[in-house]
Amino acid sequence: MRTHYCGELNQQHIDQQISVCGWVNRRRDHGGVIFVDLRDKKGMLQVVFDPDDAAMFADAETLRNEFVLRVEGKLRIRPEGTNNPEMPTGEVELLAQRLEILNASETPPFQLDDEDVHDDNRLRYRYIDLRRPEMQYRMQLRARVTHFLRSWLESNEFLDIETPMLTRATPEGARDYLVPSRTHAGSFFALPQSPQLFKQLLMMSGMDRYYQIVRCFRDEDLRADRQPEFTQLDIEASFIIEEDIMNLMESMMRDLFAEVMEVEVEGPFLRMSHEEAMERYGSDKPDLRIKLELKTISDVLQDVEFKVFSGPANDPQGRVAALCVPGGNELTRKEIDDYTDYVGRYGARGLAYIKCNDVSQGREGLQSPILKFLPDEAIEAILERTGAATGDLIFFGADKASVVNESLGALRLKVGQDRGLVEPGWRFLWVVDFPMFEHDERENRWNALHHPFTAPATDNPDALEADPGGTLSRAYDMVLNGTELGGGSVRIHDMEMQQRVFELLGIGEQEAEEKFGFLLTALKYGCPPHGGIAFGLDRMVMLMAGAQSIRDVMAFPKTQTAACLLTQAPAPVSERQLRELSIRLRKPQAES
Numbered sequence: 001m002r003t004h005y006c007g008e009l010n011q012q013h014i015d016q017q018i019s020v021c022g023w024v025n026r027r028r029d030h031g032g033v034i035f036v037d038l039r040d041k042k043g044m045l046q047v048v049f050d051p052d053d054a055a056m057f058a059d060a061e062t063l064r065n066e067f068v069l070r071v072e073g074k075l076r077i078r079p080e081g082t083n084n085p086e087m088p089t090g091e092v093e094l095l096a097q098r099l100e101i102l103n104a105s106e107t108p109p110f111q112l113d114d115e116d117v118h119d120d121n122r123l124r125y126r127y128i129d130l131r132r133p134e135m136q137y138r139m140q141l142r143a144r145v146t147h148f149l150r151s152w153l154e155s156n157e158f159l160d161i162e163t164p165m166l167t168r169a170t171p172e173g174a175r176d177y178l179v180p181s182r183t184h185a186g187s188f189f190a191l192p193q194s195p196q197l198f199k200q201l202l203m204m205s206g207m208d209r210y211y212q213i214v215r216c217f218r219d220e221d222l223r224a225d226r227q228p229e230f231t232q233l234d235i236e237a238s239f240i241i242e243e244d245i246m247n248l249m250e251s252m253m254r255d256l257f258a259e260v261m262e263v264e265v266e267g268p269f270l271r272m273s274h275e276e277a278m279e280r281y282g283s284d285k286p287d288l289r290i291k292l293e294l295k296t297i298s299d300v301l302q303d304v305e306f307k308v309f310s311g312p313a314n315d316p317q318g319r320v321a322a323l324c325v326p327g328g329n330e331l332t333r334k335e336i337d338d339y340t341d342y343v344g345r346y347g348a349r350g351l352a353y354i355k356c357n358d359v360s361q362g363r364e365g366l367q368s369p370i371l372k373f374l375p376d377e378a379i380e381a382i383l384e385r386t387g388a389a390t391g392d393l394i395f396f397g398a399d400k401a402s403v404v405n406e407s408l409g410a411l412r413l414k415v416g417q418d419r420g421l422v423e424p425g426w427r428f429l430w431v432v433d434f435p436m437f438e439h440d441e442r443e444n445r446w447n448a449l450h451h452p453f454t455a456p457a458t459d460n461p462d463a464l465e466a467d468p469g470g471t472l473s474r475a476y477d478m479v480l481n482g483t484e485l486g487g488g489s490v491r492i493h494d495m496e497m498q499q500r501v502f503e504l505l506g507i508g509e510q511e512a513e514e515k516f517g518f519l520l521t522a523l524k525y526g527c528p529p530h531g532g533i534a535f536g537l538d539r540m541v542m543l544m545a546g547a548q549s550i551r552d553v554m555a556f557p558k559t560q561t562a563a564c565l566l567t568q569a570p571a572p573v574s575e576r577q578l579r580e581l582s583i584r585l586r587k588p589q590a591e592s
Contacts, residue, residue, distance in 0.1 A: 007043020013075045024067045034060045046093040056099050066105035072098040124565040138553045142541045158211040163198035175219035185582035191217035199236040203530035204522050210236045228562040236532030273433040282409025287482025288427040290416035294321045300381040306373035312398045319401035324386040328393025329355050348407035352396040429479040436473040450475045454489040461500040488533025495523035
């Protein structure tokens with residue numbers, strides 16, 4: 001039906017007979033000559049309809065936005081002074097000789113160049129939203145990324161192996177999506193949160209190197225970088241240590257950015273311990289493009305009378321930290337109040353500050369409601385440790401260390417973005433040496449920081465049991481510009497160690513056998529040392545595309561309530577279907 005795509009045409013095609021197909025992006029009637037911007041996946045082309053052909057011109061007069069056309073004609077140079085330098089095809093136009101209206105369109109619910117379309121409308125009419133050039137670019141970018149990753153991994157001897165979508169429910173940190181079984185009444189499959197156990201079983205099967213671009217499902221509360229179903233690049237390899245997989249993945253990322261983004265990423269990537277990341281940035285996925293850092297000042301404030309500071313400073317679980325904002329002295333009281341409200345979302349009960357009007361004058365050159373509670377030596381130590389200069393502002397956080405880290409870590413990002421302190425470029429980082437467990441104070445139990453199959457940094461099960469809180473794991477996360485791209489670990493390949501980890505997590509022998517019996521059995525039959533990583537493909541493409549949400553790089557995403565506005569899913573099903581699945585819905589009781 002066509003000889004060329006619209007966006008491919010240029011002066012090399014002058015005087016050629018051309019056939020193009022696409023959508024009417026815009027129609028203009030200029031004094032008896034009709035111009036149509038015809039759009040396809042590769043761009044737009046101006047088509048000219050001359051009134052000399054009365055029948056064709058009459059059809060052209062009926063054209064409206066989003067009509068689907070096929071046009072034949074001769075390509076020519078645009079008349080002098082009518083070039084459009086903003087269009088790649090802006091020097092040429094197609095003089096139409098034949099017009100076919102392949103399909104008419106009703107007035108669309110929104111114009112493709114409208115930047116204020118509500119997200120619900122974009123999702124409800126996603127097939128229209130996807131026609132927009134930026135969405136076309138994002139889908140094409142995603143396809144290029146997946147094509148490159150497949151080719152790269154296969155060239156490095158990784159096998160693409162599928163794992164089941166219908167499996168059993170296993171505790172992996174989020175609620176499962178359950179699928180009732182018709183042939184096993186009362187029993188349910190679970191959609192996989194990840195292929196974690198299957199890829200470990202593949203290593204036990206001698207597959208050596210595995211990868212899969214796989215759909216995963218988690219029934220959890222949503223946000224900008226979460227969806228109930230998402231895509232993961234899943235990777236596992238045998239007979240490796242952390243250095244092997246990290247070096248291999250660095251090479252893959254550098255090659256990906258060079259090929260797809262035409263960006264040279266420097267290596268090796270910086271490596272930082274989890275402890276250092278939390279100390280300096282309050283986050284295990286720090287954005288290194290922002291140079292602001294948190295400074296612990298607990299030791300400086302242990303003896304002050306100001307209990308807001310001295311209480312956390314003397315608490316083994318507490319922390320007092322400062323964040324110096326260059327030039328922050330110009331912040332208004334309203335802006336400071338807004339930041340106070342902002343950190344309140346992360347559990348902070350307030351946000352103390354000091355404005356540095358002139359640090360050379362000591363206390364007299366500072367401005368803050370808290371100065372009267374602090375001795376001179378404490379103020380001097382704070383100024384020295386934060387490196388504060390005249391014109392700066394110092395924010396303070398004082399609470400449990402977890403609250404201070406989360407609130408000041410978020411404030412660091414917010415202030416950096418608000419004040420233009422985000423440097424351009426791509427900053428990769430490996431975060432390593434994660435704690436093996438985190439303690440749940442409320443339930444007085446240990447939880448796995450990553451997952452129960454992550455290997456501890458010790459090979460001695462007794463040492464692990466003696467000090468679970470002080471044991472590090474063999475886990476690693478790849479971070480890019482403040483977003484966790486992927487996380488992985490060396491896995492437990494010894495049955496005794498796996499059983500000990502289950503016990504520490506409160507998973508007894510009976511529960512372990514019920515939920516993970518197949519894994520424990522497999523560990524008895526010659527399991528090689530192995531490890532891997534899983535990348536969030538949606539997040540990766542989101543960052544590469546400069547999008548704000550993973551929904552912008554997914555063809556048919558869900559809303560924040562996990563609904564599909566396009567298909568109106570989820571939806572009720574018939575009673576017959578429910579009976580086949582041995583499911584009965586409880587009817588609401590009548591009011592008494």
